[in-house]
Amino acid sequence: MAKVSLNLVKEVLQRNGIDARKLAEVLNQIRQEAEADAVEREKPVKKHHVVLVSSPEGGLPDDLVGWVVQVPEDDNPMVAAKRIVETAERFNASPRGKKLPLA
Structure with a gap:
């Protein structure tokens, strides 16, 4: 899956007329998923x-x-x-x- 910046997602959602509260909620969920994904990755064994x-x-x-x-x-x-x-x-x-x- 391609990595996309949160700013780009925010701009696209704003252009499509998404409510500000819903926009903040969606961006928060994306941040949480990104953090969870970063935690799940293990460092490769040296x-x-x-x-x-x-x-x-x-x-x-x-x-x-x-x-x-x-x-x-x-x-x-x-x-x-x-x-x-x-x-x-x-x-x-x-x-x-x-x-x-x-x-």
Whole structure:
């Protein structure tokens, strides 16, 4: 829904001959709805990036394979790999995952 200024709404209602008391009541209701809408919105969770590096041989080879993932700021970055594995296992247990399993 498009955002419209209260002044524009007021001008349009006045041009259409709305009673002053009714106009004030409508504008008050619009303000209350706008405030309620502003309260309902949650702030997005702040996240930081974690780099996961795959090294199957155990050492640091010349070429590294890695992934960059986002985790919430208040979460421990050490559990990112564990969560990815758990999510893949849950997906593979689902009907869709049984048809197209993740490796």
